[in-house]
Amino acid sequence: MDRIPILRMGEFLLVTIQVDMHDELAMRLQDDLTNAIQTKGAKGVLIDISAMEMVDSFIGRMIADISGMAQILDAKTVLVGMQPAVAITLVELGLTLPGVATALNVDRGMQLLRRSMDDGDDDASFQR
Amino acid sequence: MKNTTISDAFGKRRADIQAIWTKQLTSAAGSAKGRLSSTELEQQARQFLELFHPAVQSNQLDDINGSEWLEVRAFLEDLSRRRVLAGFSSDETALFIFSLKRVLFDILKDESAGDAMQMADHFWQMNVLLDKLGLHTVKSYQRTREEVINRQQHELLELSTPVVKLWDGILALPMIGTLDSARTQVVMESLLQKIVETESQIAIIDITGVPTVDTLVAQHLIKTVTALRLMGADCIISGVRPQIAQTIVHLGVDLHGVTTKANLADALALALKRSGIAFTKK
Numbered sequence: 336m337d338r339i340p341i342l343r344m345g346e347f348l349l350v351t352i353q354v355d356m357h358d359e360l361a362m363r364l365q366d367d368l369t370n371a372i373q374t375k376g377a378k379g380v381l382i383d384i385s386a387m388e389m390v391d392s393f394i395g396r397m398i399a400d401i402s403g404m405a406q407i408l409d410a411k412t413v414l415v416g417m418q419p420a421v422a423i424t425l426v427e428l429g430l431t432l433p434g435v436a437t438a439l440n441v442d443r444g445m446q447l448l449r450r451s452m453d454d455g456d457d458d459a460s461f462q463r
Numbered sequence: 464m465k466n467t468t469i470s471d472a473f474g475k476r477r478a479d480i481q482a483i484w485t486k487q488l489t490s491a492a493g494s495a496k497g498r499l500s501s502t503e504l505e506q507q508a509r510q511f512l513e514l515f516h517p518a519v520q521s522n523q524l525d526d527i528n529g530s531e532w533l534e535v536r537a538f539l540e541d542l543s544r545r546r547v548l549a550g551f552s553s554d555e556t557a558l559f560i561f562s563l564k565r566v567l568f569d570i571l572k573d574e575s576a577g578d579a580m581q582m583a584d585h586f587w588q589m590n591v592l593l594d595k596l597g598l599h600t601v602k603s604y605q606r607t608r609e610e611v612i613n614r615q616q617h618e619l620l621e622l623s624t625p626v627v628k629l630w631d632g633i634l635a636l637p638m639i640g641t642l643d644s645a646r647t648q649v650v651m652e653s654l655l656q657k658i659v660e661t662e663s664q665i666a667i668i669d670i671t672g673v674p675t676v677d678t679l680v681a682q683h684l685i686k687t688v689t690a691l692r693l694m695g696a697d698c699i700i701s702g703v704r705p706q707i708a709q710t711i712v713h714l715g716v717d718l719h720g721v722t723t724k725a726n727l728a729d730a731l732a733l734a735l736k737r738s739g740i741a742f743t744k745k
Contacts, residue, residue, distance in 0.1 A: 419655030422690040437695035439662055
């Protein structure tokens with residue numbers, strides 16, 4: 336059974352989605368990620384979707400869900416590396432992912448997370 | 464039976480027809496001087512008659528859509544295409560066929576030898592035939608013209624969306640002209656692509672050159688801004704003119720969450736500030 340690896344980088348977690356997502360994989364990822372945030376005490380999650388070339392409403396919702404779950408567990412989610420075609424598709428689908436922070440690449444996403452850590456727990460300052 | 468006579472008359476007097484017609488074409492082409500030489504005209508007339516003659520002999524004068532007229536039609540299509548590209552007007556192009564009327568009528572008058580009924584019949588048949596050919600020419604002229612316009616539109620579309628780099632990490636997109644769905648799509652795609660290539664964090668869309676903003680255009684702008692945000696870049700819209708600001712409010716368009724500035728300078732200043740770049744005066 337394949338699963339999506341969750342890498343730990345300091346106090347953040349890095350999830351790189353490289354395969355086609357399907358329902359079961361997505362549910363498993365939600366499971367694994369929430370557990371990992373809990374056990375490792377992560378303060379931020381980076382979801383790298385730069386390898387994803389197609390997206391549907393299901394995946395869009397899944398990303399929003401994961402972000403919401405992480406939020407409740409006091410970890411911030413940054414979605415990084417979205418491809419232009421994916422962004423256009425999501426907008427056309429009306430999935431604008433409000434409340435999900437985004438960054439151009441993992442590097443920038445990490446900076447964003449660090450800055451928000453430095454600024455303290457003020458969520459408003461997180462949205463650049 | 465009558466058709467055979469037209470065809471006979473045509474066969475008998477073909478050399479005359481060609482000579483008179485060429486002369487007419489050359490004299491009528493006075494306005495077209497420089498675009499078409501008289502030798503070219505003569506050649507075109509000869510080629511046309513070479514194709515026209517067998518088609519007339521086929522006795523299918525009522526219907527020019529048949530296979531007998533295939534070559535004539537192809538010739539006329541080619542002729543109108545070349546004339547479009549050479550910058551001829553539609554009436555100048557149609558005149559090529561219509562000028563043949565006079566010549567053929569004169570010849571038919573000579574050949575019918577006073578038989579008024581037959582002459583009238585022939586005139587009518589020839590008239591209908593040449594009208595159809597003329598209309599076909601105009602139709603092909605129009606089609607080629609539309610192709611040219613479409614191509615130019617396409618080229619314009621590609622030219623009109625330059626993405627420029629203002630600073631390291633800051634891109635600008637000066638939009639000029641009316642925004643429609645097709646254009647916005649191209650603009651959005653090229654901007655997003657450029658964001659990925661240059662890893663820029665801020666994009667400024669300047670709409671100084673956009674004459675009007677309606678709900679649809681605003682919708683497109685909001686979509687672009689949202690797509691940019693999803694990719695992790697910020698977007699500033701600049702060059703909002705007073706009238707446009709009024710229109711947007713009157714239309715009830717919600718631009719919350721979109722940073723707008725009155726001009727490009729202000730937008731650049733904000734972008735630099737967000738990037739942590741500051742200037743001091745010496």
